Amino acid sequence: MILAGDIGGTNARLAYFQPQNGNLRMVSEAIFPSREFGELGEIVTKFLKQTEVRPQVACFGIAGPVRNGRVETSNLPWVIEQSRLAEQIHMPATLLINDLEAAAWGIAALSPADLVSLNSVPRSAGNQAVIAPGTGLGQAGLFWDGSQHRVFACEGGHCDFGPQDELQIELLRFLEGRYEHVSYERVVSGPGLVNIYEFLCTKNGTVKSASAACLPDAAEISGSALKGTNPLAGEALDLWLSIYGAEAGNLALKTMATGGIFLGGGISPKILPKLKGPTFMKGFLNKGRLRPVLEGIPVQVIVNEKAGLLGAARCARANSGNGRRGKR
Numbered sequence: 001m002i003l004a005g006d007i008g009g010t011n012a013r014l015a016y017f018q019p020q021n022g023n024l025r026m027v028s029e030a031i032f033p034s035r036e037f038g039e040l041g042e043i044v045t046k047f048l049k050q051t052e053v054r055p056q057v058a059c060f061g062i063a064g065p066v067r068n069g070r071v072e073t074s075n076l077p078w079v080i081e082q083s084r085l086a087e088q089i090h091m092p093a094t095l096l097i098n099d100l101e102a103a104a105w106g107i108a109a110l111s112p113a114d115l116v117s118l119n120s121v122p123r124s125a126g127n128q129a130v131i132a133p134g135t136g137l138g139q140a141g142l143f144w145d146g147s148q149h150r151v152f153a154c155e156g157g158h159c160d161f162g163p164q165d166e167l168q169i170e171l172l173r174f175l176e177g178r179y180e181h182v183s184y185e186r187v188v189s190g191p192g193l194v195n196i197y198e199f200l201c202t203k204n205g206t207v208k209s210a211s212a213a214c215l216p217d218a219a220e221i222s223g224s225a226l227k228g229t230n231p232l233a234g235e236a237l238d239l240w241l242s243i244y245g246a247e248a249g250n251l252a253l254k255t256m257a258t259g260g261i262f263l264g265g266g267i268s269p270k271i272l273p274k275l276k277g278p279t280f281m282k283g284f285l286n287k288g289r290l291r292p293v294l295e296g297i298p299v300q301v302i303v304n305e306k307a308g309l310l311g312a313a314r315c316a317r318a319n320s321g322n323g324r325r326g327k328r
Helices: 040-051 081-087 100-110 166-176 190-204 218-227 231-255 268-275 276-284 288-296 307-320
Strands: 001-005 013-022 023-033 057-062 071-073 077-079 094-098 116-117 128-133 136-144 147-154 260-263 300-304
Touching: 001 040, 001 100, 001 307, 013 040, 013 307, 023 040, 023 128, 023 136, 040 057, 040 081, 057 100, 057 307, 071 094, 077 081, 081 094, 081 100, 094 100, 094 116, 094 136, 094 307, 100 128, 100 136, 100 147, 100 307, 128 231, 166 190, 190 218, 190 231, 218 231, 231 260, 231 268, 231 276, 231 288, 268 300, 276 288
Parallel strands: 001 057, 057 094, 128 260, 260 300
Antiparallel strands: 001 013, 013 023, 071 077, 116 300, 128 136, 136 147
């Protein structure tokens, strides 16, 4: 039995997987609100006690850079150490990986029903990449070595935000007054959508600052935009989508992801009608002389919310025997 975890800033998903005929079958799953716990060990211990199952190996995808078995989570006040966690849960074969690394591990196991294409380009052999806006902005790559993909994590979401027009330059200046460093994560994420909405409110004179009105959260903004009930929310989501597309295109070029770009995270599936519109792909393709390269890259939305869990389980299985880290 394999224990897998997908640990984000809002929720921690844990599940058991049973290897079966070369595949992995989910046996049980539970979701815990991350911020109600002081550390990951508390969540895992509770899950193990509730289920009374003793898995042989565990792997947890964590939102944050994992270095030498240690991670300071990006959107939680946690510091997780692999060795300490293994002692807490009494499981020596415990592995920590980045959450987008886990999502990348899961791609090979997704079915056609788990993916929605945004263009009509067929998938072919080559590098791949994943970009996932949610509480933050995660990214990961899959290097094609000629016969298989090798997964690697990155922290590309924290790279400098590069505005594309006068409005985005104004947005950058607005955010520079709030943050020491304005990364793409400050824009292309749930909190980033709220930042954009507040920027537009301030620009239009609707509010002078966040304290002047009760600003909606990201779900309310995107929901209103999809329903067409709030024009400013629609404008905010369109701007967000344009920047999201541009950064997905940046990632595609940096990794030369001819095998495909995959849009994951909690937000993308919920705004699928908007993603299918022209705004995202226009931002994705707008790369000047390299536009023809982007036109040959398939872009797909991951609509299976368990992709990260499945990927963590696949990584655990690969590392429990003779598999090597990063090989999927």
